[in-house]
Amino acid sequence: MAAWTDISGIKQKIADSSAEEVTASYIETIGKSKINGFTTMWDEAINVAREIDSEGHEGPLAGVPIAIKENISTKGLSTTCSSKILQGYVPPYDAHVIERLREAGAVILGKTNMDEFAMGTSTESSYYGPTLNPWDMDRVPGGSSGGSAAVVAAGEVPVSLGSDTGGSVRCPAAYCGVVGLKPTYGCISRYGLISYANSLEQIGPLATNVADIATIMDVVAGYDSRDSTSINRENTYSDALKDDVNGLKIGVPEEYFGEGIDEKVEKAVWDAISKFEDMGATYEKVSMPHTKYALASYYIIAMSEASSNLARFDGTRYGYRAEGENWHVMASRTRAQGFGEEVKRRILLGTYALSAGYHDKYYLKALKVRTLVKQDFDRALDNVDVLMAPTMPAPAFKIGEKIDDPLSLYLADVNTVPINLAGVPSISVPCGFSGDMPVGLQIIGKHFDENAIIKAAYSFEQNTDHHTRRPPEVA
Amino acid sequence: MVYENPDGIRIGLEVHVQLNKLNTKLFCGCSTDYHDSEPNTHVCPICLGLPGSLPVLNERAVEFAIKIGLALNCSIVEQTQFHRKNYYYPDLPKNFQTTQYDYPIAAEGKIIIEGEDGEHNVGITRAHIEEDPARLQHMGTIDKSKGTLINYNRSGMTLIEIVSEPDMRSPKEARRYLEKLRSILDYLGVFDGDLEGAMKADANVSVFWGERVEIKNISSFKGVERALLYEIMRQKNQIRRGGEIVMETRHFDEARGVTISMRTKEDEQDYRYFPEPDLVPMRVADWVPKVRETLPELPDAKRARFMEEYSLGETHARALTTEIKVANFFEEVAKKVDPKDAAVWVSDILKGELNYRELSIDAFTVEDMVAVVELVTANKITEKSAVDVIRTVLDDGGKPQEIVEKKGLLKVEDDIVATAVDEAIAENPEAVADYLGGKEKSLNFIVGKVMQKTKGRADAREAREKVLAKLNE
Structure with missing residues (x-):
């Protein structure tokens, strides 16, 4: 495995040698990978790098390698959501973020592993097999963007894109000891992101440091008329890269330190908050009383939307197709054979929640709870600048430990899903260890106030050394 | 006169109108001008329902829908709201249809038709916007098909579904309603009714104020009238035999002119409607006054x-x-x-x-x-010649003046007729004497001579009158 290099380091390397050499060295590293983070490599990557060398490129990411989660459409490069049902599907178009990255000169190395259709917290449900955590290969990297987090942690790529529906960027960032941002809903166009739960998800970057997160955001965020939920609002994220938390007001929601929290996680997070105090910030405890209902609300909404979003995978137009004597038999066999267990479970539960007689009891009620959870955030963030809490209540668990117990897996998302229900931004940064496994601190901000949480995260990074520790084989 | 509606007939219609005069489809930029194109040439990731594609609402389609709503005397909703109607069918690229549910663009209007007893109001329950599915083409007949081809050119076209109250009391009124609706839409310039799939109707009908039966798959106005006539007869016969009418959906077999049971109420599908998360509500209340100004x-x-x-x-x-x-x-x-x-x-x-x-x-x-x-x-020219001129223009082309000349249709001048009358009387004294002696038939002989002299270009009745006048002098 290679050493961690940030974007400015990469640019220096390109200046000293070439984009081709940099790209080749990452491809070589990936070739020796033991973690199964990449699913498909892009065979054009080296040519793109060569072109950048020969023709020059002024883009902010000229020659910088990047990895893309399996659910973001890349023209000419397989995009399968790590599912059997999309085997063979090659999108004829680029997602908005991919267009932006290509324009900026980024070199897409390949696609990264994920829980099938982003439904999971461990990247174990992938058709391509599980991705391993670089810190301990018996453990999961988190999910669903497990591949995107693990390849960054393993030094196989400096930055990557994931997607976060209920914590899918922040959870693997925390488990793999890297930085991951879930932007405000509407901040990054979802055009080309294969929907799991449209009203909740956002594409988000993962990197080894906060500055790289801001650099990627400057490229991929912004208005896109092709996504009706995209918001027209200009912002320069790298403006927030300042070491200054003097006077910052931090709220600490008690509900995020509830039952089942790992003691060492709790300690690491409180130590981080103390550190912020040392740096000039103040904190107060806040109450977010509807947090305990967030998980149920989240799963009902996400599964309901998923049951409809995933209906189109029927073998008719693309991807896997089973044989059948007529269309209905073909379509149901395709779905029976093409989807994994967890995906089927969520489609069935979502279908149930939307059915006549249950719609009001589950789906509508979940929407009402969602409003209450949002109001919790509005109220809490009225008095403070940011909220801080553990990203995950415990560090990465062992592979196979929870996969047969979906409820315990769902419970792991307890601190991440409320953020998606509210649509606010949140960043996870390394803040210590529980044993040998990294712990993530979650910094949550107001709608479209990414700069506040980036600034806090950046300041924390400048004044601590958690992010300098590497997985054993990377070091 | 008040129409009694002796059989207690109630008919309601659901009409789907394709807004084929829009330039682009409902949720994407694909051109709507596909009717003469090769299959699957007017498509993109959005109307093909490719993974990751997102809909963007065509504002012009909303404007057209508001225009239709206003022309049907409806009230217009404050803001647009779209829902997903979930069901599996091979013509649906996403296996759900994006449509409107509890907030249709327009509601509570009316159309005035020429009813059984003069002017008759038919209530409009609602009009909503939805996307058209793709077109299925079976290779061979539907039951013995070797396969089915899907043409996505139509997929994502804008449809307006106009639902009436069950206010029509006879198949004739149903036809009149459709004709009136088509007339209004024609005036609005929102659709070309002659294009394939421009207008389709489903009907619901009940007799003796009883349970209603829905009839699907009617492709023409005449078909609506025929389907309803058959269905009313069937329901009346059923009741006469002591049977009951159950709420059901029936299919109209155009070739045989009969309706066939498809499914009863118990098998009704649950569409699991929920708000389309990819489309945000759009406030249109402020558009209404401006659109109203454009109403013809x-x-x-x-x-x-x-x-x-x-x-x-x-x-x-x-x-x-x-x-x-x-x-x-x-x-x-x-x-x-x-x-x-x-x-x-x-x-x-x-x-x-x-x-x-x-x-x-x-x-x-x-x-x-x-x-x-x-x-x-x-x-x-005579009226008969004028009709001939119109027919000739339509069949062979040419200008009316030229046709009149070429065919020698010009009526002869009065003095020519007068001269001919004088000559005919002078040259046939016996016939004149016979007529004056009471032999009516001799008049016809003299008129015949006049016609001969004018080579038939004189108006026979006119010639007769002139001969008579002359003889009675």
């Missing part, structure tokens, strides 16, 4: 004006205002000739000749119509 004069108003302004009878006024193009054509002609003559010639003669040939009014020019009417009213 509608058929009812135009008919009233024609009766008033041109002193036309109701029948002529109605016939001339059904299609906007015909109404405009008439008004152009009426600028040049007496409007009453224009009405007779456009409505009674030209429209009949056009219908017979399945042609639209575009096949005839205002200029030619004016020429024909002027020739007749100036007494230069």
Whole structure:
């Protein structure tokens, strides 16, 4: 495995040698990978790098390698959501973020592993097999963007894109000891992101440091008329890269330190908050009383939307197709054979929640709870600048430990899903260890106030050394 | 006279109108001009439902829908809201249809039709916007098909579904409703009714104020009337035999003219409607006044004006205002000739000749119509010759004046007839004497001579009158 290099380091390397050499060295590293983070490599990557060398490129990411989660459409490069049902599907178009990255000169190395259709917290449900955590290969990297987090942690790529529906960027960032941002809903166009739960998800970057997160955001965020939920609002994220938390007001929601929290996680997070105090910030405890209902609300909404979003995978137009004597038999066999267990479970539960007689009891009620959870955030963030809490209540668990117990897996998302229900931004940064496994601190901000949480995260990074520790084989 | 509706018939219609005059589809930029194109050439990731694609609402489609709502006297919703209607079918690329549910764009309107007992109001329950599915083409017959081809050119076209109250009391009223609706849509310029799939209807009908039965798959106005006539007869027979009418959906077999049971209420699908998360509500309340300004004069108003302004009878006024193009054509002609003559010639003669040939009014020019009417009213050609001229223009082309000359249709001048009469009387003294002696038949002989002398160009009746006048001097 290679050493961690940030974007400015990469640019220096390109200046000293070439984009081709940099790209080749990452491809070589990936070739020796033991973690199964990449699913498909892009065979054009080296040519793109060569072109950048020969023709020059002024883009902010000229020659910088990047990895893309399996659910973001890349023209000419397989995009399968790590599912059997999309085997063979090659999108004829680029997602908005991919267009932006290509324009900026980024070199897409390949696609990264994920829980099938982003439904999971461990990247174990992938058709391509599980991705391993670089810190301990018996453990999961988190999910669903497990591949995107693990390849960054393993030094196989400096930055990557994931997607976060209920914590899918922040959870693997925390488990793999890297930085991951879930932007405000509407901040990054979802055009080309294969929907799991449209009203909740956002594409988000993962990197080894906060500055790289801001650099990627400057490229991929912004208005896109092709996504009706995209918001027209200009912002320069790298403006927030300042070491200054003097006077910052931090709220600490008690509900995020509830039952089942790992003691060492709790300690690491409180130590981080103390550190912020040392740096000039103040904190107060806040109450977010509807947090305990967030998980149920989240799963009902996400599964309901998923049951409809995933209906189109029927073998008719693309991807896997089973044989059948007529269309209905073909379509149901395709779905029976093409989807994994967890995906089927969520489609069935979502279908149930939307059915006549249950719609009001589950789906509508979940929407009402969602409003209450949002109001919790509005109220809490009225008095403070940011909220801080553990990203995950415990560090990465062992592979196979929870996969047969979906409820315990769902419970792991307890601190991440409320953020998606509210649509606010949140960043996870390394803040210590529980044993040998990294712990993530979650910094949550107001709608479209990414700069506040980036600034806090950046300041924390400048004044601590958690992010300098590497997985054993990377070091 | 009040129509009693003795059989307690209630008919409601659901009409799907494809807004094929929009330039682009409902949620993507694909062109709607696909009717003469190869299959699957007007498609993109959005109307193919490719993973990751997202819909963007066509604002012009919303504007058209508001226009339709206003023309149907509906109230317009404050903001748009779309829902997903979830069901699996091979013509649906996403296996859900994006449509409107509890907030249709327009609701609570009415259409006035010519009913069984004069003017009759048919309530409009709602009008909503939805996307058209793809088109399935079976290779061979549907039950013995080797396969099915899917053409996505139609996928994502804008449909407006217009739902009426069950206010129609006979199949005839149902047809009148459809004709009126089509007429209004024609005036609005939102669709071309002649294109494939432009207008489709489902009907629901009940007798003796009983349970309603839905009839699907009716492809023409005539079909609606036929399907309803059959279905009413079936329901009445069923009741006469002591049977009961159950709430069900039936399919109309156009070829055999019968309805066949498809499913009963218990098998109704659960569409699991929920709000489309990819489309945000769009406030349209502020658009309404502006759209209202673009509303043209509608058929009812135009008919009233024609009766008033041109002193036309109701029948002529109605016939001339059904299609906007015909109404405009008439008004152009009426600028040049007496409007009453224009009405007779456009409505009674030209429209009949056009219908017979399945042609639209575009096949005839205002200029030619004016020429024909002027020739007749100036007494230069007979009415019979005028009809001949119109037919010739339609069948062989040419200008009316040329045709009249070429065919020698000009009526002969009065003095020529007078000379011929004088000559005929002078040359046939015996016949004159016979007539004066009481032999009526001899008159015909003299008139025959006049016709011979004028080579048949004289009007026979006119010649007869002139001979009589001369003999009675």
